[in-house]
Amino acid sequence: MTVLEADRLSADSNRRRDPISSRGAARADTVLAVEGLTVGTGRADLVIDVSLDVRAGETLCLVGESGCGKSLTCLAAMGLTSEPLIRKSGRISFLGQDLSLLRENQLAEIRGRDMAMIFQDATAALNPVRRVGMQIAEVLVVHRGLTWSQAMKQAVELLASVGIPDPAGRANAYPHQLSGGMNQRVMIAMALACRPKLLIADEATTALDVTTQVQILKLMKELQAETGAAMIFVTHDLGVVAEIADRVAVMYSGRVVETATVDDLFERPLHPYTRGLMACRLHATTTSHGRIAAIEGTVPSPSKRPEGCSFRPRCPYASDECMALPALRPIAGIYGADQHRAACHFAEDFARAGS
Ligand SMILES: Nc1ncnc2c1ncn2[C@@H]1O[C@H](COP(=O)(O)OP(=O)(O)OP(=O)(O)O)[C@@H](O)[C@H]1O
Ligand code: SF4
Ligand SMILES: [Mg+2]
Secondary structure (H helix, E strand, C coil), rough: HHHHHHHHHHHHHHHHHCCCCCCCCCCCEEEEEEEEEECCCCCCCCEEEEEEEECCEEEEEEEECCCCCHHHHHHCCCCCCCCCCCCEEEEEECCCCEEEHHHHHHHHHHHHHHHHECCCCCCHHHCCCCHHHHHHHHHHHHHHCCCHHHHHHHHHHHHCEEEEEEHHCCCCCHHHCCCCCHHHHHHHHHHCCCCCCCCEEEEECCCHHHHHHHHHHHHHHHHHHCCCCCEEEEECCCCHHHHHHCEEEEEEEEEEEEEEHHHHHHCCCCHHHHHHHHHHHHHCCCCCCEECCCCCCCCHHHHHHCCCCCCCCCEEECCCHHHHHCEEEEEECCCCCCCECCCCCHHHHHHHHHH
């Protein structure tokens, strides 16, 4: 049995065992819809024509190598891009509301109350001059109307739930007094505190040891089952994807190149880049930084993308046709008709070949 098959089997049996699994919890109501988003600087486009949506109770995983535009897509979805980044086109709607029509104070209110993002670098994201317990409690006071004493009590409970030993003592610590992994857990506790309708987790658990990672993924799924939150989860770890995703979007060089239900994607990846990622997983080739390493070559710099398909210099199937940019289009899926999309000129051929 391959590593991937083992991942899928284990994830499937976990879902059967685990009633809080996010699979099957998806509902028709869209929480976040991103349409045709392009973000860049004056010099280059960094996220290009990205469209994504995520529904209540659903988990969308974003995968791709370093520099593919996953974090920028998440930041733009939260309305958090700033100089030198410019949103050049696209529409982002949250619960049906166009975010570009809101004033900054309205946006800030939605961000604090209804959307939460767990950043890659928690230590940088936390306030260095406030005790971590106070930072969590503040969210509860401002957005959930608790008194300070109720909020402090709940902050300690939240710290315990993300696996922080001596949570009452640690609540009094400043971020610089805690390790990077501890701060990551504080940040997760803070994000869960406001019970957001949309939770964006950007490599949120990558820095944690496996036991804590499992504990926190379980906690996030519990919260999701309880609140019906939509979740966007950025990860390089296809094992985590198999465990928690309902749908997956694969990004390469600023674009979404394939999107499908998790079952479709694992059973029949259609884009050569996705197949490369899967092969990396099979050969367990991640770097010491946890990045996907083994597709030969590197992601092109945004200012030096090759003409046509950006994956062309690394693609074993590249031909003259690939000098033209392939459109992301529906390819009949195995499990979800019309849900499988791929941006490769030969995706239909790969689908027919059943490989
Ligand atoms: N503030 C910025 N100004 C200019 N370029 C930026 C900025 N932030 C990101 N970039 C560039 O945009 C591209 C996408 O970056 P992004 O951080 O979204 O990648 P990522 O997929 O999240 O990578 P990683 O897996 O390393 O986190 C990269 O080429 C990066 O260098
Ligand atoms: S369009 Fe061509 S270069 Fe791009 S992934 Fe498909 S086969 Fe490879
Ligand atoms: Mg990133």
